[in-house]
Amino acid sequence: MWLSPPLSNSYANSGKKPDMISSNTQMSEVVEEHPSLIPVINRFGIRLGLGDKSVKAVCAEHQLDTDFVLTVINTFLNDEYFPERKLQTFHTSQIIDYLTKTNQYYLRFQLPNIERHLNSFISMSTPDNHTLALIGKFFSTFKEELTARIEADGKVWFPYCLSLSEQLTACPASGEELHLGSETHEEDTIEALLFDLKSIMIKHLSGEYNENLCYAVIFAISSLEKDIKQHNRIRYRILTPMVAAMEKLRK
Structure with missing residues (x-):
């Protein structure tokens, strides 16, 4: 197509x-x-x-x-590089397969990695560090949000995208092209929670804590933050408008 x-x-x-x-x-x-x-x-x-x-x-x-x-x-x-035209030439299944594997990587590796380092960091910090409870709460909220979105992707969103693509492939509209518009979206909750978690640690830590573990946590958060930003660029700027265009073409 x-x-x-x-x-x-x-x-x-x-x-x-x-x-x-x-x-x-x-x-x-x-x-x-x-x-x-x-x-x-x-x-x-x-x-x-x-x-x-x-x-x-x-x-x-x-x-x-x-x-x-x-x-x-x-x-x-490259943050400045985002080849929308190139990405839109790939099949929907290719994009979803990559996003699915990315989601699995978050669940199997990156979330456990942050959690392991964060638990060690909290347990080795002094009780007078009053931000520890807030840090733990923010991470729990982030983990729940990300896990819920990944579950919805696997059970609802991605199957729906693939179904639309298969329908149009089986019954293509006569000579019609799939026109992709520029979709906008509000700030991503997952990205915002990660940014807030990192910001709290950098700005508000107090008391005695293990500096090496602190760095390990922040590094792991930053790595996931970058990965999710790239994931969301493909998700919101390619897959979402692609699905919107397929829905219009199907009507």
């Missing part, structure tokens, strides 16, 4: 050209320079032990769409 994208493109309008990873770039060089990419490539089934193989060779080895993997990698590494 051919997609007719909106004219806006944040990358094109930014006036900046970040360094781009190409299909001929050695995957190991990219990961060496950006270790934060390890969980991203893991979602595609790519593990370390990359040798000197190019991105294209690694993708071929794992039967992956090189263009899609490159688009995700470059989007993750």
Whole structure:
């Protein structure tokens, strides 16, 4: 299905050209320079032990769409880069598969990692640190919100998106194109909670506490915060308007 994208493109309008990873770039060089990419490539089934193989060779080895993997990698590494036109050429199932694996990564690894470090940090801090209870409460709220959204994605949102796509593929409208508009959304609750949690720790900690554990918690929160921001860019600026366009076309 051919997609007719909106004219806006944040990358094109930014006036900046970040360094781009190409299909001929050695995957190991990219990961060496950006270790934060390890969980991203893991979602595609790519593990370390990359040798000197190019991105294209690694993708071929794992039967992956090189263009899609490159688009995700470059989007993750460059805040100014968001190729809406490129992302809209991929099938709905590709986008949902990546978002699903990202959700699973949050549940299996990032949430437990933050919780483990946070529990150790709280238990090793002095009782006179009055912000500990608030920090624990904020994390519990965040965990509940994220878990609930992931559950809704898996049971309701993603199946609905796939169903719409399958319906249009089975019964395509005669000659009609799928026009994507620019969707807006309110501030994401998940992002806001993570930001508040980090802000409380940075601004309001008191008493004695383990500085190394404190850093570990903040680093883990910041890593998840960046990941969720990139996740939400694809979620709100690609998948949501894609679904809205499919709904209009179906009527």
